[in-house]
Amino acid sequence: MDVIRSSLWKSLHSYQVYGANTNVGKTIISTAICKSLRRKFPDEKIWYLKPVSTGPLAEADDCHVGKFVRGINTDCLFQFDEPVSPHIAAQQSSGNVPSDSELLQSIYSKISQYADCAPGWALVETAGGVHSPGPSGTSQVDLYRPLRLPTILVGDPNLGGISSSISAFESLHVRGYDTSMILLFSNHKYKNHEYLVDYFSKRNVTVLSIPAPPELQPDGGDFQRMSEYYDILSESDPMEHALSLLKANHKSRTENLESMASRASSVLWYPFSQHLSISPATITTIDSAYGDHFQTLNTSREDTRRPLLNPTFDGSASWWTQGLGHGNPELSLAAAYAAGRYGHVMFAGTVHEQALTLAETLLANMPNSRLSRVFYSDNGSTGIEVAVKMALRASVVRNRWDASIKDLEVIGLKGSYHGDTIGAMDCSEPSVYNKKVGWYTGRGYWFEYPTVKMVNSNWIVEVPEALKRELGPGSQYRSISEIFNLSGRQSEPLANRYRTYIQKIIKKLVQEDKRRFGALILEPVVLGAGGMIVVDPLFQKLLVEVVRESRDVFESGRLDTRDDWTGLPVIFDEVFTGLYRLGRFSSGSFIGVEPDISVHAKLLTGGVVPLCATLASESIFESFISPDKSDALLHGHSYTAHAIGCTVAQASITSMLAMERDHSWDDFKTQWQDSRGPEIWSVWSREFIEKLSNDPAVAGVIGLGSVLAITLKDSAGSGYTSTISQDLQSRLAQGNGREWNIHSRVLGNVIYLMSSLTSTSQNIRMIEEFVDSALHSKV
């Protein structure tokens, strides 16, 4: 997807005319609108644009409009002589066939020229019905969606036209188009207009019927008859009504957009936000989104001829959820299908196909032979609570501890973050996120660990100062793949030092400090909210292995000889890192060990609705089996396994698996190919990462899957309260003269960007170029 701006100018009323079918009078109605506009707004400019026309030039729609309405401008961008659908005409044509992106750019640039000469009106007339293919074969309703022009739907007055009109409306609607009105010819035999007026009035869409044009006659007087028809029509009540609606709709859309930030600042309470620094001026108003981009309201709007909307790269992938592009019609249809088939189905003791299929798909594709059960909840945080409840209970049962013990803890990593509900918070060490939360109680021990990054063209494993005595100074590697070559690295001296260190700590915790642990919980490879920290995967692997080998440490008296899991149940929090965020289905596979429980959310539903799946081994599951109901996992949310979430997730996973199978990411992968270890790749280019790593402002950089994280040097210290990266963030947000800008999120002195799985390399390269230049420009 290229960078395309949705089309909106304050001083230009622009509408797209779609037809409920072919031959329903789109051009006649467009002509009538133009003529009425010409009459009613004599001082404004009027443009009629036919992006793609097929058939003889003399009969083209723009010629028809031009012939009957004087004093307006008509344009046609691409003309094919054959009177067939544009995709067939294009195949047969020897001339220039525009790609979707060229076509969109041409339309945008035309409308943009119109806006420069505004105030005025622009009508863009499509060809055939809403789903008729454009020149490339893409259906128009998808092809033109990025512009998201408000729509005038020309209804079908013919027999069967009630159906085609409603279905056409629905095809527009499910793609997020706003239909401003439906216009159709009255037909007193079929009375479609009567039915449709009533049908759509219940749905807040105005339907207006206008007299049908005179029938063509062989006497040569057709021009005269049509002229009279247009003359009368252009002054008729329905056309007056139509014009005032079009005017009012445009006004209310722009006024609404312009008032939203201020209204938002008075009624919304934002997540993770200090409202002292929020004002209408800091709130980004989002009109819609498509592909990689939000369409955001331009903040400098003095010049009414400037476009109101800016494409803004969604550089946080909408808080790490987005993978298949905003406004993805397949996910939209999947959501609607589930809503239409089920609504919601309560999920205690019932099964519906969507929840079952998703569970089976997840289990089949997880490279983990332990996992056999799927428990659904609503988001990553609740899924972690479920995972922790599972693990703690399994430990209690294994060790025959009293079910009511309250002092169980987890082992984790410093800087880890697992969610915002109290139970999920309790899995993390005290930090700025939780320190003022009344009921937060850090319940665990959190290891320090070595990290991975590129610095000055070198891939390094960096050992934190505090651990250097134990672990040595860290190491340097020839590639990131070499760092992830864990079997190769088992023989490194570092591996032994890791092992010894971990063994020492856990013995001390349990045997000296008498602490009791019920789970090991890790975010595989990348700690997200902790600052996009890449942990040495060897350390994580050994941590799991040592814990599993330490039955004598963790299991009180080895009461149980089962070895389905040993030491502690291991939880992998893949909420952020899983499902291809780092380039693989499961991020746990980088570590080369199989957790007993893993948690999946965010990309699970491709950036559409919340859903979480907590996967567990049969052994963990069996800890809850008992004749006593109170031994069950008494957890569940009303919308557990809601059909929409499961259906969208299945569609989303199916897409991602297909993309991998179809080598969709090979362009990205090729540049990261490396024989020194397993396949590790990123959408961010090797050259770019290396260039950043040598930047004097950069302390380290990492690119993995769709994630780019840049740690900036901050003399004032790092951490969540650092502000150094906000300068870069604001330069990206301002666009620095570009036609687009970048929304990004920062975590202390780390700024990160994240693409979709569908982002094009062209788009990524443009972003890299912008980031590179923004690093060194000043606001």
Add this chain to the structure above:
Amino acid sequence: MDVIRSSLWKSLHSYQVYGANTNVGKTIISTAICKSLRRKFPDEKIWYLKPVSTGPLAEADDCHVGKFVRGINTDCLFQFDEPVSPHIAAQQSSGNVPSDSELLQSIYSKISQYADCAPGWALVETAGGVHSPGPSGTSQVDLYRPLRLPTILVGDPNLGGISSSISAFESLHVRGYDTSMILLFSNHKYKNHEYLVDYFSKRNVTVLSIPAPPELQPDGGDFQRMSEYYDILSESDPMEHALSLLKANHKSRTENLESMASRASSVLWYPFSQHLSISPATITTIDSAYGDHFQTLNTSREDTRRPLLNPTFDGSASWWTQGLGHGNPELSLAAAYAAGRYGHVMFAGTVHEQALTLAETLLANMPNSRLSRVFYSDNGSTGIEVAVKMALRASVVRNRWDASIKDLEVIGLKGSYHGDTIGAMDCSEPSVYNKKVGWYTGRGYWFEYPTVKMVNSNWIVEVPEALKRELGPGSQYRSISEIFNLSGRQSEPLANRYRTYIQKIIKKLVQEDKRRFGALILEPVVLGAGGMIVVDPLFQKLLVEVVRESRDVFESGRLDTRDDWTGLPVIFDEVFTGLYRLGRFSSGSFIGVEPDISVHAKLLTGGVVPLCATLASESIFESFISPDKSDALLHGHSYTAHAIGCTVAQASITSMLAMERDHSWDDFKTQWQDSRGPEIWSVWSREFIEKLSNDPAVAGVIGLGSVLAITLKDSAGSGYTSTISQDLQSRLAQGNGREWNIHSRVLGNVIYLMSSLTSTSQNIRMIEEFVDSALHSKV
């Protein structure tokens, strides 16, 4: 919505033929299918059914089919002579015009007769396009949805037919239809079939093209030509392919349904369920849902001529979420619109129209002048965590306590339940739900309280044994309205006793026991998970008032003189009780006090997707304003304020407000009219409630809004582990000879039922009759 069964028999292959438009050859293709079937399956019966036909009898579609295919049965249910759309023909007709429900019943009963004579095949041919109106005016695609017959879509081969075919498919899809295949005539000029084959293969729908019929000629040889055409066609490859697909689809659908329970029992981990008592036999397989009913797989399937699906009344309103009917097309379209317009938009510092509009709508309609801010999260449990974080912080700031204090508690009611995440659990007293949750820590004091119910025709306020010394024996009232007449009851002696009692307890807690409190949290009127207990609203009102009057008790040294809130911040958990579940927009309005924070979920999204809104006063909000980022409410989920949830919620609330405004519930309200107090009403009839209250098996009963709760006498004790109500539950599940049954949920010795807001009184009366008889029958 009446009780309609989806149509599915193992030995009957039944399909519905829809057209992408009128005049696309539905009847010709149906004839060809029938003819091929006749040839290929000589031993099976074949039925062709035209539910509604318009135009002269001799030209009717069923006659056409009968004329060209021998040895099959054709039927037409309703015939109108005028060759126009059925809704117009019906208006003009003097004969019997069926209602939607009659038409559906007729079709179902016809197919049912076919199934009795199976094995065989049934084709049901619709009229016009998918959205063409039926006799009542309801669009066919909605009208026939309850049957959810798998669909053969006849594509449109004409100019513009690509568009009409795809749009028709989408209109079916968003209503949860399964389109088994698309068949269309090939047309070598427009090549729609080529395009559609490719388009739909990417969407896993098979498109088959077949030769177009010969053109009609004036020479009288049409019958002969058509016969030859059908002869050739019926043996052609595409028809062979079509038939094997239809056979395979039916087989895979039924096999899938029959295997689901067993697969589910091996991969799913159910919420709130002890798996020891779950087996394939106990799992209800749900094919789809519509209106008030699930379509559940029949458990006794030995007789292949029995219908496979049973309508099952969704008596828990899908865990209290359902309000506007399952499979509601308006909500489905709302969800798809938001997905198409936005996907998801990350919500820190941005605003989109859906979140803003919903926030404004909630604030405008809450009868509470305090509330001014909306914080979104993903479900009731997370919304409660947000509420508690808000309240505790407000108390900390007001009292200038250290931000890190850990001993803050809440005041609540015994038996309250606020959700399953640890923080929400901590708001409730120890119980069976939380006692084995490792990290649960009850942090509060929970009052006992008097309850409301009807016993032996009397409305009583019952005082629990332990409180009788303090509060006296309770009281009897002439109506439930009288109990809710709180201003009238302020002068009762009971009011004074409540007040004195509450004052005494809180003084003791704070002044003697030195406990510190940060919030009062209540479920207004009904404690849901606690057992559908109706609390005396006067007690709740006085609890809030006394807390608010007790600044000297709760506020350390009155450091602050602000009186925006006093004593403790008051949280109303309306997750279950709000948004018309009890008959009013806000359940807090029954209590007559305004909370500082209120939490809304479940019905918020009309039973479609999870979403929660926590509303707060400006004063609570201001407690988080500071130059220090760490003072902010650092809470947020990735999908916070997801566009789909907000859009569906807005649609859902708009519908509910319109139903109230349009007096949609007046039939129910009338029977509860009472001059002794405010409007209190229920969908459950006064007579039924009174009858139950006199039943020897019933200890008490309550009907409020859509909720019916029956407390059964259990000599073995009450509470969550009681099994007495399971007997009744299983009788309702078995249907006892009815064509439908009831899914219900029990809470210990309480069985409850809950309707939608769209349930018809007819349906409710049928359920009442069943419940009444089931109470006294034996399994």
